[in-house]
Amino acid sequence: MLNTIIVDDEEFARSSLYFLLQENCGEVHISGIAKSVAEARNLLTQHAVDLIFLDIAMPGENGFELIPYAQSNNAHIIFTTAYDQYALKAIKANALDYLLKPIDIDELKIAVAKAVRFIALNKKENNRNESLQSLAVNLAERNEIRKISLPNGQGYSLVNIDDIIHIAADSNYSVFYFANKDKITVSKVLKEYEEILPDHQFVRIHKSSIVNLNYLKEYNSKNGLEVILKNGEKIAVSRRRASEFVEKVKLYTSFDHDK
Incomplete structure (x- = not known):
C-alpha cells in the first residue's frame, strides 16, 4: 500500500483523480490532497508519503518546485499535466512517470503499477535509472502530441x-x-x-x-x-x-x- 498525496490547483482535477484512484487502484492510500505546493510541503511534514501525483502548471510555485522536498522525504512523483511539452522536463526531474490530462484509466493503472514495483525494489539507483530510461523510450516512441487540455469548468476540452x-x-x-x-x-x-x-x-x-x-x-x-x-x-x-x-x-x- 502506497501512501499517496494529490497536488493540483484545479478542484475538478483533484476530485476526478481521487475518484479514479479510489475506484481503480487499490494499491494506493490517499493520505492528503493539496491545492498548492505550499500545502503539499505541509502534508510531507505530517505524513510518510511514498507517492505524489503532482500537477505542474499552478499559480505561484509550479510543481517542479516541490521536487527537492519530495526527494528529501523519499517520496516519488508521477506528474499530471495538461501539457505534453513538459514531458522531457519531467524525465529530467526524475519522475516515475507522467500522465496527460484528462487522465486515462488504463494509463493511470500502468503508472501506479510501475510505482508499486519501483518502490518495492527499495528505490535503488539502478532501478531509478532503469525507470527513467523506460519512460524516455516510451516517450520517444510516441508521435509528437500536438494537443493540450483546457479546463472548461465541468472537465477538460482536448x-x-x-x-x-x-x-x-x-x-x-x-x-x-x-x-x-x-x-x-x-x-x-x-x-x-x-x-x-x-x-x-x-x-x-x-x-x-x-x-x-x-x-x-x-x-x-x-x-x-x-x-x-x-x-x-x-x-x-x-x-x-x-x-x-x-x-x-x-x-x-x-x-x-x-x-
Missing part, C-alpha cells in the same frame, strides 16, 4: 494546438479562438500558455495577445504594426515586441519551408 488561431487575455482569464469559430475561456493567465506552447509557432505580440503563425496572413505598419490573420481579424503588435515578432516570422517561414 484540443489540437494547430486549430488555435489566437489567444486573448481577459483579466485573469485566457480566451482561445479556434479555426472552427469556437472559443473557450480558461481561468489561467496568458503567460502560462506562452510558456507552454511551441515558441516557433506561437508568438506573444502584445500583453493581451498570442497568435499562431500558421494563421498569419500578413502584417503591416499602416496604423502602427499590426497582424492580419486568415480569419480577417486584425491585432496590434506592441512596440516593445515588434522586433521579436518580425524575427519569429522570419524563423518560422524558413522552418516551415524546410519541413
